[in-house]
Amino acid sequence: MDVYMDNNATTYMKKEVLDAMLPYLTQQYGNGSSKFYKIGRVAGAAVRDARDVVAKAIGAKINEIYFTGSGTEADNWAIKGAAFAKKDKGNHIITTQIEHHAVLHTCEYLEKHGYEVTYLPVDEYGMVKPDDVENAITDKTILISIMTANNEIGTIQPIAQIGKIAKSHKILFHTDAVQAIGHIRVNVEEMGVDMLSLSAHKFHGPKGVGVLYIKNGVKIDNLIHGGGQERGKRASTENVAGIVGLAKAIEIATENLDENIKKLSYFRDRLISGILEKIPYCRLNGPTENRLCNNANFSFRYVEGESILMLLDMKGVAASSGSACASGSLDPSHVLLAIGLPHEIAHGSLRLSVGDNTTDKDVDYVLEVLPPIIERLRAMSPLYEGVERREN
Amino acid sequence: MDVYMDNNATTYMKKEVLDAMLPYLTQQYGNGSSKFYKIGRVAGAAVRDARDVVAKAIGAKINEIYFTGSGTEADNWAIKGAAFAKKDKGNHIITTQIEHHAVLHTCEYLEKHGYEVTYLPVDEYGMVKPDDVENAITDKTILISIMTANNEIGTIQPIAQIGKIAKSHKILFHTDAVQAIGHIRVNVEEMGVDMLSLSAHKFHGPKGVGVLYIKNGVKIDNLIHGGGQERGKRASTENVAGIVGLAKAIEIATENLDENIKKLSYFRDRLISGILEKIPYCRLNGPTENRLCNNANFSFRYVEGESILMLLDMKGVAASSGSACASGSLDPSHVLLAIGLPHEIAHGSLRLSVGDNTTDKDVDYVLEVLPPIIERLRAMSPLYEGVERREN
Amino acid sequence: MYSEKVMDHFSNPRNVGEIENANAIGEVGNAKCGDIMKIYMNIEDNIIKDAKFKTFGCGAAIATSSMATEMVIGKTVDEALALTNKAVMEALDGLPPEKVHCSVLAEEAIHSAISDYKRRMGLSDEEKNCSGCCGRCKEENE
Amino acid sequence: MYSEKVMDHFSNPRNVGEIENANAIGEVGNAKCGDIMKIYMNIEDNIIKDAKFKTFGCGAAIATSSMATEMVIGKTVDEALALTNKAVMEALDGLPPEKVHCSVLAEEAIHSAISDYKRRMGLSDEEKNCSGCCGRCKEENE
Numbered sequence A, B: 001m002d003v004y005m006d007n008n009a010t011t012y013m014k015k016e017v018l019d020a021m022l023p024y025l026t027q028q029y030g031n032g033s034s035k036f037y038k039i040g041r042v043a044g045a046a047v048r049d050a051r052d053v054v055a056k057a058i059g060a061k062i063n064e065i066y067f068t069g070s071g072t073e074a075d076n077w078a079i080k081g082a083a084f085a086k087k088d089k090g091n092h093i094i095t096t097q098i099e100h101h102a103v104l105h106t107c108e109y110l111e112k113h114g115y116e117v118t119y120l121p122v123d124e125y126g127m128v129k130p131d132d133v134e135n136a137i138t139d140k141t142i143l144i145s146i147m148t149a150n151n152e153i154g155t156i157q158p159i160a161q162i163g164k165i166a167k168s169h170k171i172l173f174h175t176d177a178v179q180a181i182g183h184i185r186v187n188v189e190e191m192g193v194d195m196l197s198l199s200a201h202k203f204h205g206p207k208g209v210g211v212l213y214i215k216n217g218v219k220i221d222n223l224i225h226g227g228g229q230e231r232g233k234r235a236s237t238e239n240v241a242g243i244v245g246l247a248k249a250i251e252i253a254t255e256n257l258d259e260n261i262k263k264l265s266y267f268r269d270r271l272i273s274g275i276l277e278k279i280p281y282c283r284l285n286g287p288t289e290n291r292l293c294n295n296a297n298f299s300f301r302y303v304e305g306e307s308i309l310m311l312l313d314m315k316g317v318a319a320s321s322g323s324a325c326a327s328g329s330l331d332p333s334h335v336l337l338a339i340g341l342p343h344e345i346a347h348g349s350l351r352l353s354v355g356d357n358t359t360d361k362d363v364d365y366v367l368e369v370l371p372p373i374i375e376r377l378r379a380m381s382p383l384y385e386g387v388e389r390r391e392n
Numbered sequence C, D: 001m002y003s004e005k006v007m008d009h010f011s012n013p014r015n016v017g018e019i020e021n022a023n024a025i026g027e028v029g030n031a032k033c034g035d036i037m038k039i040y041m042n043i044e045d046n047i048i049k050d051a052k053f054k055t056f057g058c059g060a061a062i063a064t065s066s067m068a069t070e071m072v073i074g075k076t077v078d079e080a081l082a083l084t085n086k087a088v089m090e091a092l093d094g095l096p097p098e099k100v101h102c103s104v105l106a107e108e109a110i111h112s113a114i115s116d117y118k119r120r121m122g123l124s125d126e127e128k129n130c131s132g133c134c135g136r137c138k139e140e141n142e
Ligand SMILES: Cc1ncc(COP(=O)(O)O)c(C=O)c1O
Pocket: A008, A070, A071, A072, A073, A075, A100, A102, A147, A149, A150, A151, A176, A178, A179, A199, A200, A201, A208, A210, B235, B236, B237, B238
């Protein structure tokens, strides 16, 4: 049995999305900027319609939507673009310790170029305190970038509150909402953000296409210079099919939002309660409230995450881990460390993220195969020896 | 009858390319960096195989190929990445007046940030003189970026010669080869380049995916920071389908290179001789030798390019123009100005670029409909009045 | 990008040509900028009896020339002078932002022809202060 | 990413467990780094009669523990000391670059157990200079 439990990493593409894209992968191959002939106008109109759909989905205006080549590019653009554009005003950026690497590594790069970055801590559930944001503001602060929802432990941040703070201090506010679409209501007005990043493949759209929302009036430097596409702000021949796919996917995701949330939360909660019940020495990482409806994250003491993933894979279950080994890096997940987990516990983490095609059977299956896997690894673990002995 | 004559702008996607992509747009939706489960490994292997195919196609090693979100991104990355990485060594960049905007606007951006850029002139055929390159080198020169072939007038530059000069001065050499694939032999060793940009949609691949070749040992800054994809050099969840499509397209384009060149040159030459013969006051822009096999570019005196495009469109012919009106900018094509055309003649330009699906019928049709279009516009043109009178 | 009206006036332009013995000729724009409009009129009893044009330029330049000539025929000189570029644009159901200058050019061409007429008639020594160009070439590239 | 041999030793690890009354026990690595290997041996007449392991760590850590114990069983102490991490890797048909440290850990675990044995036997006061860690944690993040 094959069970896909890594929807925070990527999602399958919906048939409706592919169907919407196919004309632009076949006959309608025109360049979206070639307006002097029909096949180009058809492509251009498709991009315009897509822009309109995206704008509506997030409560923005059509001319506030810029298509990019990924969520990462959108994050890089927002942060570097703002930093470079405002460099005469200041050099201080506020973000958090639990951002995606697309934000963190961009900020670290800017640190090498004379910017100063405050990486705000989070509480044990991964929550940022709005007060901390306000207290971190200096007269050099030019940008606040705080993610809408965390990709590892699902924490949903108090973006609207932070948005008010940013506005009252007249500081640009960017949010990485890559994990949010289809999982919580995303409305740029309500959130009070100046910039917002999206990535299609996280909500059943194609890979390699994203969006940066930039509020009208906000001026940031370009990241990708060249032709006049995207109203002169993001050059490159438009990825027409990808853009159309993104729009179809966000349309479906937002149309069915409430239903989706209900369905995904149900599976997530079954996983959480089932695993906590069946497996000892296990903790849930991240909050129980204000949590992404599709994300569950656990730490299993005395075992290491990559081994769990490998044994799950042998059973046909696809999942991910914040273990250092699994990521190929040296330290376990910065998010798990930021919520205060010791390294050894962070190494034993497992993220299960449900999706649109998750079934009760999938959940049953995971609840069936996971406990013996943990059991088996613990039986091999020198750290567990003492625990067993103490118990017996 | 519909005739597509704008293959320098973009190309239709081959069926074989779509077929290669489809699995990765449907069942094989795994994240290419998720190596701990099967669906992820399948995606990862597809990306690796694609990288291998691209490397072989341009004579590079597999670990010298980096996938990007477009040709424009590849150009931006090469130029900014080199400029930022070498800023302690110097601040001078050499390029030409006829580069694509992806290169030119990137260089202009760097000028605002303290870099100095020499924009080399070209001769009346758009050719750069290698001596000019050598003479422009100073002890501050850190990068030379010269396109392999021009997208407007088809001029193929003496890249291998310039490569030798760059090497002898130990200066990084980048070439924008976006128009070259499938039209001339592209081999990074023979060309002596350190970096080379590609874009899939110019050779019957998908839009929104490109490549930057970076020679082993060459260190440039990242442009898109984030996750560890592309060996830590270009973050973003891999556009697996796009990458697979790019590879299939470059494979086909290079396998059939000689045949392709023969076929395309034949149509190009029919267009050139037919138009020069049938239409008075007309010139061919760009060279007759060392010219892209698919590109033809003309100036028709006394008329303006956008009007030509619109009338061609009414006849079902898709083409492009370097006229200011057609591009939405204020000046006519910088390339046409660089080869010495006065503004009024540059305004009356028309680019016809043939492709893989061009037929003799298409060429016949263009040769049939174009002369009366030019005739008609001239009859409306106040500039032509005098000419007629002088003639009669 | 263009409205149906623009496309109609571009593909079937009204009043193309010259008027032999025109008593009002105006030419504005220049080839460097990519647009030249030349308007010929026949004015009798202060009424524009006929108007024709020749235009070197883009689709919008041709369509605005066509529309503007159509709009002034039958009008008095003063009515024609009151014709604004906005009115021409509206009659064409709008123009894309980067083409608005073409309608300005059309307005200027009408004015220029009427100035010519007035000069010829000795009706006015007031020179219409027209640069001969819509000013677009001097606009800043944003 | 892993060879078939690695997958085999990971999914069917040989010699998992403890040896009661082992006369050689070595433990290397630490939980912070994410790998701990503990090796138990029974050494008689200078020959490793039995070896078992317990490992907290990734797939490669488990597979190298399994392979290393299998390789030393039946060997003399000196032969076991001569076992290099390279030999373990080769026996596993290679490891991905980021997993090479696991094989180093396995070599060190064997050495550590043998040092323990020597100490117990009073055979040597020479302490094997093992950090208790493969050093990976201190490596620079490239
Ligand atoms: C929170 C967050 N931000 C940014 C990204 C980057 O998106 P992409 O990989 O599509 O560039 C991801 C996912 O990878 C993410 O989860």
